[in-house]
Amino acid sequence: MADNRKTLKILHAGALRKPIKDCVHQFWKDCPDVEVTLDYAGSRACAHAVLEGREVDVIALADPHVFEDLLVPGHVDVFFVFATDQMVLGYDEFSQYNSEITRHNWPDILLREGVLFGRSDHNLDPCGYRTLMVWQLAEKYYNRPGLFNLLNGRCGPDLIHPKSIDLAGSLLEGRVDYVFIYSSVAEQLNFRYVRLPDQINLSNPAYADEYAKVSVTVTGKGGGVSLVRGAPVEFAVAVPKNSANKELANLFVKTLTSREGEKILESCGLVPC
Amino acid sequence: MNGEMEGRAAGEPPVMPLEKLTQPAILLLLAQNKAHGYELIQKLNQMEFTDGDLDTATVYRILRRMEQEGLLASNWEHGEFGPARRQYRLTGEGLNSLDEWARTLQARLRQIETFLTLYRHIKKGPLQNGQG
Numbered sequence: 187m188a189d190n191r192k193t194l195k196i197l198h199a200g201a202l203r204k205p206i207k208d209c210v211h212q213f214w215k216d217c218p219d220v221e222v223t224l225d226y227a228g229s230r231a232c233a234h235a236v237l238e239g240r241e242v243d244v245i246a247l248a249d250p251h252v253f254e255d256l257l258v259p260g261h262v263d264v265f266f267v268f269a270t271d272q273m274v275l276g277y278d279e280f281s282q283y284n285s286e287i288t289r290h291n292w293p294d295i296l297l298r299e300g301v302l303f304g305r306s307d308h309n310l311d312p313c314g315y316r317t318l319m320v321w322q323l324a325e326k327y328y329n330r331p332g333l334f335n336l337l338n339g340r341c342g343p344d345l346i347h348p349k350s351i352d353l354a355g356s357l358l359e360g361r362v363d364y365v366f367i368y369s370s371v372a373e374q375l376n377f378r379y380v381r382l383p384d385q386i387n388l389s390n391p392a393y394a395d396e397y398a399k400v401s402v403t404v405t406g407k408g409g410g411v412s413l414v415r416g417a418p419v420e421f422a423v424a425v426p427k428n429s430a431n432k433e434l435a436n437l438f439v440k441t442l443t444s445r446e447g448e449k450i451l452e453s454c455g456l457v458p459c
Numbered sequence: 460m461n462g463e464m465e466g467r468a469a470g471e472p473p474v475m476p477l478e479k480l481t482q483p484a485i486l487l488l489l490a491q492n493k494a495h496g497y498e499l500i501q502k503l504n505q506m507e508f509t510d511g512d513l514d515t516a517t518v519y520r521i522l523r524r525m526e527q528e529g530l531l532a533s534n535w536e537h538g539e540f541g542p543a544r545r546q547y548r549l550t551g552e553g554l555n556s557l558d559e560w561a562r563t564l565q566a567r568l569r570q571i572e573t574f575l576t577l578y579r580h581i582k583k584g585p586l587q588n589g590q591g
Contacts, residue, residue: 250542253542254542264537264542264543265542265543266535266542266543266544267542267543267544270515270516270519272515384512389515390500390504390512390515391497391498391500391501391515392500392501392503392504392505392512392513394501418497418515422542443535443545448523457515457516457519458519458523459496459497459519459544459545
């Protein structure tokens with residue numbers, strides 16, 4: 187017998203794994219017969235997959251800029267900014283010098299001999315270029331000329347991961363002492379974390395002008411480069427033009443942005459907006 | 460919560476609870492123009508009576524609570540292309556609440572003036588740092 191069940195294909199940023207899964211369960215309360223497939227990657231990698239012809243019904247990314255830079259207007263008309271977050275420095279009880287680290291001394295702790303810290307790849311994942319922005323902002327905020335180069339020099343290729351969620355894995359496995367991740371990911375994984383000052387953690391729209399003074403050059407799959415300016419951390423979702431199930435896809439977006447969806451986002455450490 | 464005095468060392472000046480004035484400030488801003496949360500946070504931080512950084516998460520939480528209480532309404536606002544953001548506007552109930560806040564703050568202003576008049580009398584002159 188033929189299976190007439192419809193399938194909703196969702197492609198999302200790795201950092202949104204838990205909230206998207208939880209929202210699918212909420213979605214199934216209204217649409218129990220819909221099959222849902224989930225796949226994830228770094229946000230820029232997700233956008234490149236769509237650019238290369240991959241058909242998905244919903245795409246949820248960790249930076250609205252990725253939509254603007256790569257997908258609008260060719261593949262997406264409108265994208266919905268649904269949550270915010272902030273960059274933090276995650277660690278656990280086995281991280282070296284964890285009892286000493288604070289929002290004031292973290293650069294010195296990271297630069298101590300033998301301390302390992304990781305970030306995600308700025309060419310694939312917004313968390314990666316946001317980390318580089320945090321380091322640039324920290325150089326100014328703490329008045330430490332050369333701090334960016336020192337931190338960048340200590341975080342070699344073996345400490346750079348494709349997605350922020352992989353980075354979290356490297357802390358779980360004890361391969362690094364500290365990781366630059368989103369507060370929501372730290373909360374979901376029960377990591378301890380240093381909350382960085384608003385002036386550098388990319389959380390507060392009041393500092394948007396200051397954040398915009400730093401930038402990172404990212405290289406795309408085809409070798410093209412884009413300049414990404416600093417901005418408050420935001421997450422956005424869209425229904426691509428080539429979605430085969432637009433009605434269901436819009437229903438999922440509605441679930442994500444509903445009161446119930448907001449409760450789910452909050453329970454995952456995100457800030458619905 | 461009356462936690463604004465907790466954890467204050469002797470000799471430190473008291474801290475006014477910023478969040479308490481956030482709601483009337485949001486009502487005041489939205490009485491002028493509808494706006495999305497991002498924009499409201501920027502404007503709230505520019506207002507002089509919130510002298511300190513407001514926590515972004517707290518402002519979004521207050522906006523959601525005010526909407527649930529019927530003081531605000533929201534819809535997704537977007538152009539032909541580009542980002543859609545939840546935009547807030549004041550309801551009739553919100554406008555009434557703004558009037559209530561203005562009356563309450565006016566009464567509080569009289570109490571503060573009475574306090575400062577008595578204080579100056581005790582100190583026999585203007586405040587040392589030139590305030591008031």
